[in-house]
Amino acid sequence: MLAIQNLHIEFGARVIFKDLSFTVHPKERIAFAGHNGAGKSTLMKCIAGILKPNGGKLSKPKHCDIGYLPQEGIHIHGITLWDEVESAFAEAKAMQKDIDEMSEKLHHLDPRSAPFSDLLNQIGELELKLHDADPGLIKPRMESVLTGLGFKRSDFTRDCGEFSGGWQMRIALAKLLLAQPDVLLLDEPTNHLDIDSQKWMESYLVNYPGAILIISHDLALLDMLTTRTMAFHHGRAEEYAGNYSFYVKESVLRKEIQLKLYKSQQREIKQTKDFINRFRATASKAKQVQSRIKQLEKIEVIELEEDDAVMSFKFPNPPASGQSVAVLEKACKSYGKINIFQDFDFEVTRGERLAIVGPNGAGKSTFCRLITGQEEPDSGTHTFGHKAAVSFFSQNHADELDPDITVLECAESAASRENAPLARNLLGCFLFRGDDVFKKIGVLSGGERSRVALVCMLLRPANFLILDEPTNHLDIQSQEVLQNALKDYPGSYMIVSHNRSFLDPIVTKTLEFRQGHAPRTFAGNITYYLEKIEEEKNAAKGVAAAAPAPNKTSTPGVNRKEQRRIEAEQRKKRNDVLPPLKRELEELEKNIAEYEAGQATLTTHMSDPETAGDSDKMQQASAAYQVLADKLEKAFSQWGEVSDKIEKLEAELSL
Known part of the structure; x- marks a missing residue:
């Protein structure tokens, strides 16, 4: 599908790659590994056609599309979210427009004329091409991808310029996924995703029909998705037939083998030199000495590459705090009509290791500002414990340097x-x-400034650390430095992150924020939290048809008589509203299946030479196909709306 041959890239005197060659096959999942600055992003830009290499070439079939998502730097404005993402289907839309215009022209031509027959054949060819794009599925696919990446339906009509930088990257990712290029290039795609959107994207990429080349510092994502790793080091690339964990183990084994070969060769060279030096002046050994000299000249000396220096960092012992580090009592916080917290109680104790998760906008950053005293609650109290010393790393600290x-x-x-x-x-x-x-500082990139801000934060003496997405701009080696330092850190810390491989070994508790729900604490790391959430979902599905337990709908502050009245109202609403909606959903699913089957039959019919040669039959089939396409698009849209209603009602009624 894609071939990189003898690629040479250099910046000034620095050679990034020299004679780099490899191929990408259909549906492959390849990880680019290596420390920051090894050339991963540079290579990706060359493949995407953004950067021109100094030598070598990239070969691909004529109709092979390449799509690229950079780390940052995308700014879209002047167009709604829906229209921008819909432009991913520009080719399909253009074909549909051509079909509509040609169909209109047919009405003004003699059905027995040659122009009529030619135009009908053109329409048939376009219909067959358009069938692969599934025009009836465009709208539901867009809705699925946008909601999966965390957008609300109310966001669809907003101007792209209203969204922050992180959401701008999600817009670009949505458009790229919907376009479905044959080769998908992703440079740190999870940097701007919360844990829910990341899980959705992982599932989407597993089933992606094209090849994927990915750069990521999220080890869990790489291990789950990739089956081949290209490791870049000192201008060279080595291939490993496995995921990132396989690469780590295999690279150690290769270095051990290389070291053994090096030592063996050095012994052989020493022995040869010793023989030459010993018998150089002996006439009877002259022929053998000359033979050994020639042998020595022909040896291709094995060179050991120096490993990158492994640095370590250890936090200086912070001042000891009291048992209670920070406390929120009956804290309430709202922004306009949006209620973030209501009567929220929370305490950070000495030595606590806490992960904070949840979708963007659910209140994670607000909570961090409240617990560190940077912002006061609307009501309730915030207090620090005895000798609490706070150090806070937030994303906007980089802009304040x-x-x-x-x-x-x-x-x-x-x-x-x-x-x-x-x-x-x-x-x-x-x-x-x-x-x-x-x-x-002024010449640094955004990622570099974030790393400086993180270093400044770590150098301040503190016994309570709050880190907001600290790994977004760190390579894996730097992540390990920070992770190891935090393992031995004697103070308390809270980390806002979706990076499971980074968090799992160093946190013992997870605090979840979700819009419309009170914050919840889980007594375990991120993997434990995700398992519990999955169990809750499965349990909810299993008891969806059953009546809720008495204490499930119990309302604080009401007597038993009032409680029975509330439960009766819930049962009535459940029995009156849900069954009709579920019947409507089943009917829509039945109609969708019938429409899709009808389209498949018509496609086969239009492909038949007898139909293609008969202008009347072709026109009738084409018109029937378009009618089904319109019905299918409408049915999918209705299906999405009804599904949302059912999900919302089930949540309200605690089913």
């Missing part, structure tokens, strides 16, 4: 006197090495 100072000056100014000597080492841990520390 002084652009006129160097990276090193920024880190040293943020550090305490005791931690100042650690600044240079910690910057190295987070990819600022050598002369990089003397760059001005």
Whole structure:
């Protein structure tokens, strides 16, 4: 499908790749691995046609489409979300428009004329091409992808310019997934997704019909999705026939084998040199000495590559806090009509390791600002415990750095006197090495500024850390540095993140925020939390038809008589409203199946040479196919609306 041959890329004196060659086959899932700066994104831009290589070539079939999602930098405005995403189907829309225009022309032509027959054949060819695009499924597919990525139906008519940078990337991802290019290039696609949207995307990518090339620092995603890994290191690429975990194990094994070969060769070279030096002046051994010299010259010396320096960071012992670090009591918070918290009680205790999860906009960042005292609740109280010292890393901290100072000056100014000597080492841990520390903050990319802000936060003495998406701009090695430091950290911390492989080993409790529901705590890590959520969903499906347990619908503050009245009203509403909706849903599903079967029959009929040669039959079949396509689109739209109503009612009635 795609062939990269002898690719050569360089920036000034620095060679990124030299003679890089590999192929991509249909439906392959390939991970690009390697530290930041190894050339992964550069290679992806070359494949996408954005960057021109210095040498070599990329070959692909004529009709092979390549789609690319960059890490950041997409800004769309002046068009609604729906219209922007719908443009992914521009080709199908154009074909449908041509069919409509040609069909209109048919009415003004003599059915027995040659122009009529030619036009009818053109319509037939376009109908067959359009069938592969399933025009009747365009609207429901768009709704499915947009809601899966976290957009609400009320967002569909909003201008794209109203959405933040992270949501802009979701718009680009939605459009790309719907376009379904033959080769999908994804550069850190989960950076801007919450845990629900990430799970949806993972499921979507597993069933994606084309090939996928992906760069990600989310190990769980790579292990679940990919079956081949391209590892980039010192301008070279090595292939591994497995996912990321396979690559890690196999690379260690390859290094061990290489080391053994190197030692064996060095022994052989030493023995040969010793023989030459010993018998160089012996006439009877002259022929053998010359033979050994020639043998030595022909040896292709094995060179061991130096591993990247593995840096480590250990938090200085923070001042000891009291048992209670921070407390919210009866906290309420609203923004206009949007209620975030209502009578929310929460306590952070000494040594707590907490993950914070939930969809964007559910209240995670608001909670962080409240628990750190940066923002006051509308009512209720917030108090810090004895000797609590807070350090907070948020995404907007990167924008507050002084652009006129160097990276090193920024880190040293943020550090305490005791931690100042650690600044240079910690910057190295987070990819600022050598002369990089003397760059001005103003010339750094957004990701680089985020890493500087994280370093500054870690250098401040604190016994209570709050980290908001700390791994978004870290490569896997830097993630491991931070993860290992947090494992040994004696204070308390809370981390907002969707990165399961990063969180699972270092958190013991999960706090979930979800719109319309009170925050909930789960006594385990992210994997435990996801298992519990799945169990809840399965349990809800299993008892959906059964009456709820008495305590399920119990309402605080009412007597038993009033409680029975409330339950009776719920039963009446359930019996009056849900059954008709479910019958309507079943009828729609039946109609959809019939329409799809009818389209398949008509497609076969139009492909028949006898039909294609008969203009009247072809016109009738084409008109019938269009009628079914319109009915199918309407049925799918109704099906989505009815499904939403049922889901909403079941949630309200605690089914």
